Amino acid sequence: MKLNEEEIRKITFEAIQELGSEATPERIKEAVRKKIGETGGGEYNFKKGDVSSGRVILTSFGLNKPGIVAGVTKALGEANCDIQDLTQKLMGDFFTMIMIIDISASQKDLKQIQEEISKIADELKIKIYLQHEDVFRYMHRI
């Protein structure tokens, strides 16, 4: 379990008091890190982390042909990505497929998955875009 900001602030104040006049930024940091380790807080990322979800939206389109869904899902499965939703439409010879994927359990980051997927897009001669969910949330939801 991660510590919240309030708890870390408390620990920092305690450390400053303990160190007294010997307090320097480096020593406080060291003391706080040690303390967090003791309380079982595990590693805490001192930088403000990315709080948005781990979901990305995959959009693909092109000429319809067999093997498109298979190709895309195989690559996603290998990267340990969880497909949470999928819709597909056919307009004449063209198909459009949209997937919502959770990549938080994947061993790969978004960039690596994008590289994998772009290889498949080249093979199948279709377009595939992989974008973080936030951009859709910001544009279409208030």
Next chain:
Amino acid sequence: MPYEFEEILETIRMTEIEHFDIRTVTLGISLRDCHDRNIEVTKQKIYDKILRYGKNHVKNARDVESRFGISIANKRISMTPISIPFDSCTLEEYLEIAKTLDKAAEEIGIDYIAGYSALVQKGMTNGELEFIKSIPFALSQTKRVCSSVNVASTKAGINMDAIRMMADVIKSTAEKTKDRDSIGCAKLVVFANAVEDNPFVAGAFHGISEPEVVLNVGISGPGVVLEAIKEAGHVDLQQLAEVIKKTIFKITRAGELIGRKVAERNNVPFGIVDISLAPTPAEGDSIADILKSMGVEDVGAPGTTAALAMLNDAVKKAGLMASSSVGGMSGAFIPVSEDQGMIRAVQVGHLSLEKLEAMTAVCSVGLDMIAIPGDTPVTTIAGIIADECAIGVINDKTTAVRIIPAYGKNVGEFVDYGGLLGKAPVMEVRKLSCENFVGRGGRIPAPMRSLTN
């Protein structure tokens, strides 16, 4: 599914087909703590500070780009107006500083660094006088440094002495960079009511009331607006304003997200979103095309100013709704050289300098990227700047002049820079003289509007 099929496709269409991009993420850095009695130490301090904050700027922006699938066209840096912290420098020392900035920009991997600037709307210090004299040398001896000088404001009035000097600086810069179509002038902006948080180079600088470091973002997307207007078909003007607003709202939201993420990665505070429709030389990325799609035959036709006013206002309103950190210019830019539609309108004689001037009264900047004959007298250039300042000062808005007296060229010829700066047709300037007016010098007093307290 949490998003409609059409919503997702709309975003893809905007980013992939209609050239919606984040025009610039600009890192503003204060250089106020970089002065030292020894110029070598000053230079080192400037270089170190820019690198300390900016070294990962490009990489961080690229990461965000691929994460969200929205391209960021430019990554840039703006600084405290150089004349302020380094007021005791001589012309040669200013030049040394400009070269240092150029080197820092190259090291970081950015194309332009802006803020080689001064604010002299009411008067000049001795340092500012030296600084302004150094501009032609700085712009001709560096590649990446951009300069701007504010010569008028609603509160202070119009400093005609400064305008005269800037007209000289423009002419001299044109001559010093004559080998490359007077390109120095494309990096030099003369402002009235300059804004402190503008992310758009060449006129960007990190204002004196800004924090230590800040990240501002400039959004554009004329292509997106153009397609939305075309799709709306023949609707009345209120409905058309609504269409523009809805489109701008969405791209502003996306822009703010990108800005905040880049700021987060750089570990600096986020400043403002500047939603400005700015054209690029790419076909379809044009303000002229938007105005035409609104119903005028070509830019320059009667009605053009009204159409532009409506566009500019709708952009501002949508930006305000979409984000609580709107700043900068926010509106529509009408640079001639960067807009295929504008270039064509000038070539066929539909668009004159006078009509452009009228348009600048209702758009967000001013006479931008306009080439005029190389033999235009200094006093006439000063007159053009003064006119533009008057529009800005009386209407309490920003106006700017980025004009290129193309050395050795005449009406009908072109200056061609390629890339983002594009290519500008040399426009006709009235031969009438204003020498006796601008020659009076002094300052046009601040207007009624300044007395608001």
